[in-house]
Amino acid sequence: xxxxxxxxxxxxxxxxxxxxxxxxxxxxxxxxxxxxxxxxxxxxxxxxxxxxxxxxxxxxxxxxxxxxxxxxxxxxxxxxxxxxxxxxxxxxxxxxxxxxxxxxxxxxxxxxxxxxxxxxxxxxxxxxxxxxxxxxxxxxxxxxxxxxxxxxxxxxxxxxxxxxxxxxxxxxxxxxxxxxxxxxxxxxxxxxxxxxxxxxxxxxxxxxxxxxxxxxxxxxxxxxxxxxxxxxxxxxxxxxxxxxxxxxxxxxxxxxxxxxxxxxxxxxxxxxxxxxxxxxxxxxxxxxxxxxxxxxxxxxxxxxxxxxxxxxxxxxxxxxxxxxxxxxxxxxxxxxxxxxxxxxxxxxxxxxxxxxxxxxxxxxxxxxxxxxxxxxxxxxxxxxxxxxxxxxxxxxxxxxxxxxxxxxxxxxxx
Numbered sequence: 001x002x003x004x005x006x007x008x009x010x011x012x013x014x015x016x017x018x019x020x021x022x023x024x025x026x027x028x029x030x031x032x033x034x035x036x037x038x039x040x041x042x043x044x045x046x047x048x049x050x051x052x053x054x055x056x057x058x059x060x061x062x063x064x065x066x067x068x069x070x071x072x073x074x075x076x077x078x079x080x081x082x083x084x085x086x087x088x089x090x091x092x093x094x095x096x097x098x099x100x101x102x103x104x105x106x107x108x109x110x111x112x113x114x115x116x117x118x119x120x121x122x123x124x125x126x127x128x129x130x131x132x133x134x135x136x137x138x139x140x141x142x143x144x145x146x147x148x149x150x151x152x153x154x155x156x157x158x159x160x161x162x163x164x165x166x167x168x169x170x171x172x173x174x175x176x177x178x179x180x181x182x183x184x185x186x187x188x189x190x191x192x193x194x195x196x197x198x199x200x201x202x203x204x205x206x207x208x209x210x211x212x213x214x215x216x217x218x219x220x221x222x223x224x225x226x227x228x229x230x231x232x233x234x235x236x237x238x239x240x241x242x243x244x245x246x247x248x249x250x251x252x253x254x255x256x257x258x259x260x261x262x263x264x265x266x267x268x269x270x271x272x273x274x275x276x277x278x279x280x281x282x283x284x285x286x287x288x289x290x291x292x293x294x295x296x297x298x299x300x301x302x303x304x305x306x307x308x309x310x311x312x313x314x315x316x317x318x319x320x321x322x323x324x325x326x327x328x329x330x331x332x333x334x335x336x337x338x339x340x341x342x343x344x345x346x347x348x349x350x351x352x353x354x355x356x357x358x359x360x361x362x363x364x365x366x367x368x369x370x371x372x373x374x375x376x377x378x379x380x381x382x383x384x385x386x387x388x389x390x391x392x393x394x395x396x397x398x399x400x401x402x403x404x405x406x407x408x409x410x411x412x413x414x
Contacts, residue, residue, distance in 0.1 A: 052239040052285040052328040054150055054210065056317070057361045058094030059393070060368040061086060061378065061386060063144075064154075064340050065099040065137060068108025069126040069170065075133045077376030083143040085377055090386055092393040095150035097213055097332075097368055098140060100201060103340055106156030106216065107163060107174050110137035114200035117181075124177040126170050127160070141208045152211035152239075157227060158219035159194040191222020195230050202234040211239035213288060213332070218244065228283045241330065243288035245280045248273040249308055257412060259304045264409035270297030271413055274304045276312055277365075279319040279327035286366065287319070289332035300334045301347050301356075304412070306404045310359050317365035330366040331356075335382055342372040342379040350388045355401040357389050 063083060066074050086096060102108035107127055112120065112134040119128050128134070144151050156162070160178035163171050178190075186193040212231065217224055224244065231240065249257040258271040275292045291305070292298035318326045333356065337344040348356075353369075360367040371386065372379045378386065392399050 050239075050285055050318075050326045050328060051237055052211070052330075052366075055095065055239065055286055055328050055330065055366040057364045058366050059357050059361055059389075060093055060095040060097060060152070060366070061090065062340075062368060062370045063096050063098045063140065063378075064103055064371075064373050065110055065140065066108070067099060067102030067105070067110045068128055070102055070105075070108055071110060071129040071136065072133055074376075075129075075136065079136050079376045080139045080143060082373065082376040082378065083140045085383075087143060087147040087149070089383065090390045091147075092390045093149060093386075095152055095210070095368075096144050097152045097154055098144075099137070100153040100205065100209075100212065101156040103154060104156060104215075106158040106219075107160040107171075107178070109201060110134065111201055111204055113204075114197060115203065116196050116200040119197070123160075123181045124170075124174045127174060138208070145208070150210040151208060152213055152241075153205060153209045155198075155212050155214045156216045157214050158216040159190075159198065159221060161190045161194060161221040162216060162219040189222075191220075191226070194221050195227055198227075199230055199234060202231055206235045206238075209235075209238060211241070211286070213241045213243070215243045215288075217242055224281075224283065239285040240283060241286050241288040242281055242283045243290050244283075246275050246290065246292075247278050247280055248275055248292070257308070259298070259302065259410075260413045261409055261411045262299060262303060263407035266409070268297045272296045272298040272302075274302070274308050276309045277319070277329040277331065279321035282321050282324065284321075284327050285325070286328040286330040289330045289368070291331070291333065294334065294338060299337075299347060301352055303404075303407050303410045306355075306359075307406060313360060313365045314363045317360075317363045328366060329360075330368065331360060332368045332370060334370045335385075336372060339370055340372055342374050346381055348385065350385050351402045353385050354389050354392055355404065357393065358398070358401050361393075 063086060065071065065079060086093065099110050101110070109119070109128050112128040112131050117123070129136070141151050160174060163175040163178075167175065182188055182190045182193040186196075220227055224242070228240065228242070231238065251257055256273050258273055260271055262268070272292050277287045277289060279287065291300050292302075294300065313329050317329050319329060320326055335348055336342070336346055357367055369386065371382050374380070
């Protein structure tokens, strides 16, 4: 047994069964019930039914659409054709993540009409696409649903209240208009105003969306519990991932385990923590799966994930925060050096990508590739990788994948 495996066993044994912060590895006890057969009493593990059951053993891709005025400005893209390309080329993909809000912008929406507020006239027209262009997201979802694929929508929970920092003139106008709207209609309560606006769109997406990947909850106006409860009231059966906190490996002394080097050709001097997939709050039905942030020097295909993170998935694909329900372990993995930026370098090649997919799906967990979009289609150098994974996943038996081997020169901080 390798030294790192011994360390990990010690971590798992000594870890607490409760969560104290977002940087501790922990194990939650499964719910149990007592069975009396008149001769003996035994504990029987109970695994509550999850709204994310349909994700078990599945893989997905991202179809990252624009919202608001940005959707109007790219309405010439063949968005529907790009959705159909996924259906035609990737039949083994079980679900697709597309958009409720524009990526990283909670104030641009893929739909226009809202039953609770006339956004274009009462707040700002740039926040929503034209009525004609709101049909794009509905047509895209139809393509996926008609093919039997599930649909998850990305939601930036920060909403219009999260506009800050270096903003352009339109964003500055939206920020001012939003504050005025909240003052006039909600006595300045931006949390209630945002929940009301968002509720209108959750209602419109009901029956179309099977899940939501909710980002930027640290910037949410109001309480997370109120926001998630609103979604549950609209659609109790939808699956939710909440990207609020992350968990990182610690050693037996409570110090962060960090990667020192990714190999002999690693030119990035930064050391980074190693994330793992567990339920970090009581809201999530599947883990958001966001890796250690790329900006901290952590590649999305880190050897440390394969050596430390993934064994915990193969051992048990489900997690529980407090024992009340089960959360499916899911990895949302950027395929390039930056999220959603097609001009940056591709990180994965076929063999490692296929190994990642098989590692998760064989265990009964889930993995989503954050594929990038160019002119409405998955970027040209990414689609061949996705097609090859798809072709292998359709074979019976599936071809073996190349086993993991630690890269030469890769090491943790001693």
